[in-house]
Amino acid sequence: MASIRDVAKAAGVSLGTVSNAINRPEVLAPLTLRKVQKVIEEMGFVPNASARNLRAGRNRVIGLIVPDISNPFFTALAMGVNDAAFAAKYVVILCNTDESTDKESQYLEVLSAQNVEGILITPARETIRALAKVAEKGIRLALVDRPALGLQACSVAVNDSYGGSLALTHLHELGHRKILLLTGSEDIPQVADRNTGIRDSMKEIPANQLPQIMELRLDSMSASNAYDAMMKKIESGVDFTGIICGNDLIALGAIRALREKNIAVPEDVSVIGYDDIDFAGSANVPLTSISQPAYELGFAAAELIISECENPERHVHQRIEFQPRLVVRSSTAPTKSHRANLRIS
Amino acid sequence: MASIRDVAKAAGVSLGTVSNAINRPEVLAPLTLRKVQKVIEEMGFVPNASARNLRAGRNRVIGLIVPDISNPFFTALAMGVNDAAFAAKYVVILCNTDESTDKESQYLEVLSAQNVEGILITPARETIRALAKVAEKGIRLALVDRPALGLQACSVAVNDSYGGSLALTHLHELGHRKILLLTGSEDIPQVADRNTGIRDSMKEIPANQLPQIMELRLDSMSASNAYDAMMKKIESGVDFTGIICGNDLIALGAIRALREKNIAVPEDVSVIGYDDIDFAGSANVPLTSISQPAYELGFAAAELIISECENPERHVHQRIEFQPRLVVRSSTAPTKSHRANLRIS
DNA sequence: CTGAAAGCGCTTACAG
């Protein structure tokens, strides 16, 4: 591989001049510049990034850590991050943790060893301490889909509490009074926040209409996990008419289990998803879901961290919050008794 | 940021000893080793990757260039790449080209500026020349889902010609004699190869059963594009009973259009997808599809390029080929006349 | 406007 020294020799100038041709072309005499550029072109010279980074202390690399890239929500988010990074000539290292705290901290180390300038992370769980450690090393952080909670960092999130309330209110209005929450561990902040939203909106409901809430916690928020859990749950009796799922994949898995057990969706049981992934509309039973702007989330987060990297002194940490939106399709419907009541009145 | 010099001072040893503690612990006296390790631990020291790379001439970074990461096929592929890389302590930069040749070559430049050790690429189109240029710079290449065609490089692919023949044979056996090919441009090698497979298997079919093939080319192989094209096609008459789609997203889009026009799938028209993405089974009409081992494809490709990076002299370029598999679900069925014939005989 | 020199943080022969 050609080095800057080879170029200098070939062009008959010094090292510094070649460097200037690359980084500060305006300080060179036009003729010298042209001469050097020609040689660079001919030799196909590309500056060694490692050396450059070592000197400059920056490398235009950011890391993105997500719990599950196969979840279309995170795929869309990653696309947003990538597009924003590409526009700013940054590059992103993708890290998929499979929701494992272990892998998450390993990736955190790998990324800091790579000296990335910033890390965009949707922490799998409460990993504030590990994050604080990374921040100490001078790596900038932005939290995605999650508030920064005490950390000095930017964050981009969706109002999860509002999302939870949106889901509950929808089912309540359809007459559902026995509702199953099919979701992940409450350690996951999004889950906790949505539950808060659900509880809060319960307070607005007259006592005689108050729905009863049951919870079923999943280890991993995947379709197959939801399917297995749901199959078991059904065998021990269906004492609910509505299900609020932690994401659309869970909803898809749950619906598969219900249909296999000949429980009709939405006639017997209504199911509401979360995220409104692309497929939600073409699903077996087109999914009612809470829509989150995943791409925009990623794009905004990347812009935030890049602007911080480019202008550390002028940068002020900020928190961007998007609002979720209810999208009604065919997986939710009024309960039978609610339909009857409507007929009477 | 702590440097190796700070650690040396704190531990009361020389630079070299700290470096040895990290890279060749076996040469140190156990006591010295322990002492240094303790200080490293306390200071949370992480060696600067840029400096390390500069010395070593390597950086354990590979790039992955795919045309559409939102397509679950490529998401799965990316996961395979990531997992293989993670296991080998490599890191991967994800590049999404949106099937744009422009973006592809820009990413190629960005990656070579970053001095990645290797690039895994599924070229959007014929970009052999740009690739050859990159290879000249000493960046190792592996072609994914696509043969290497003259390039000195490894490749990992699926037998697309066989996949095409699988699809045609399936529809033919179900009695379909008027088949629409709904796919991307023939510039895309996968598309061309499948068409070859289709043509080849036509030769095996008795003349009186020979299906008639129509083609409809899509600019972009997305669901919405397929939906639009299909809506138009239907309006100008449905002169086919079966559709072979370029991927599952296309199949999903086509089915949506058909249903909207009250054409039943599979009763009136059979649709066969390609890729067998996770979602295929939970689709509106569970999709018959040609399954490709996307994750394995990515995993194998990453292993190949990493082994080349680790052992350049011993490395021999190889070509790994996976076989596709027909997965029959509910979107294909015998034609009406075929059903009648079966009843008679 | 151009060149010589210092130094970014590390690794690795080489002396001792």
Next chain:
DNA sequence: CTGAAAGCGCTTACAG
């Protein structure tokens, strides 16, 4: 077994 020194390829003040 440990330390001092050279050098990876680049950038950036600083002289000239």
